[in-house]
Amino acid sequence: MSRQEEVCILVPTYNEAETITAVVEGYRERGFDDVLVMDGGSTDNTQDLAAAAGARVREQRGSGKGQAVREAMEYIDRSVVLMVDGDSTYRADEADRMLDPIFTGRAEHVIGNRFANMQSGAMTRLNQVGNRIINRAFRYIHGQNLVDILSGYRAFTRDSFETLSLSAEGFGIETELAVECVSHSIQVEVVPITYEPRPEESETNLRPVRDGGNIILRLYQMAKTNNPLFYFGSVGATSAFVGVMLAGYVVYDYLVSGISHSVLALAAGVALLFGVQLVMFGVLSELIVASNRRQTQQLERIVDRLERVDSDESDLLGDGTGRSDSGAENTGEPEGVVDTDAADRSEGD
């Protein structure tokens, strides 16, 4: 089976009539026969153009890119998904580069790093600054440097996607993918890609300030399970800091001017106690999360081992019993990964 036959190209779209034909054709010409356009109810003729170019077109029930990506999984039966925007800002000739880490077994989720080769005009200054802040915040809160977490060019295995708990409706989906990959210890690889400007006639769906704010809020909310010490500790430390400042002022005014502020002193005490308790709560939550993570990893290792035993048994019983029909779904994928890997490495490099 060729690599292309194992991949579904997923294109979420909303009013991308200017570019969708080129995007779909770009992948079809490279042998990707399954292109799924998941449309958010475009009011231009995106859907007709996509179908004419050879894509399967489905209209999402809910709204937003995130919702579209989650719904799309109902229509995908291939083992690998290459997700790309419909605005022609990513290049079809870099698909192999995105897919290599998956087919060589190095990663289950791949992020295309747009900053590696950003063409002029591809991203506004405001968006560049926003992206940088968000990537730093991600690295700080979630402890892994994924370089460009908001990139829309992603490759992932369907299996790894199904282990993630995703709920973002709109542009928070990329953030959620990154956070969930970290919390489920999914192997992620970042590969350099080119980021092209949107063609002039095509319009962005992104509202930088509102969407950027939502993404940062989402990053913080998701720290609750990934980094509870930060989640509770940041609020606790702020409250304790306010308490200390207030207490300092109360003491200073009493010593210097002889004025006592009983209400302020009470507020300082409450803020300090609240802050310290929250920090303690953060430390305890961190311990619980760490132990939970360890148990989950152990369970995953056990499941892996059981699957391997299962597949070995099928191999022993299989030849000549028609196992390949029924067993292929469960056991075919890893074998395919290894085979394609060997073939591609000799071609690609």
Ligand SMILES: Nc1nc2c(ncn2[C@@H]2O[C@H](COP(=O)(O)OP(=O)(O)OP(=O)(O)O)[C@@H](O)[C@H]2O)c(=O)[nH]1
């Ligand atoms: N299905 C679906 N797709 C959407 C929706 N909103 C945006 N998209 C698509 O998601 C992809 C990314 O959206 P863009 O507007 O390009 O966002 P962006 O890449 O962050 O912003 P730009 O820098 O302006 O390109 C595009 O293919 C959009 O058409 C939606 O509500 N539903």
Ligand SMILES: [Mg+2]
């Ligand atoms: Mg775009």
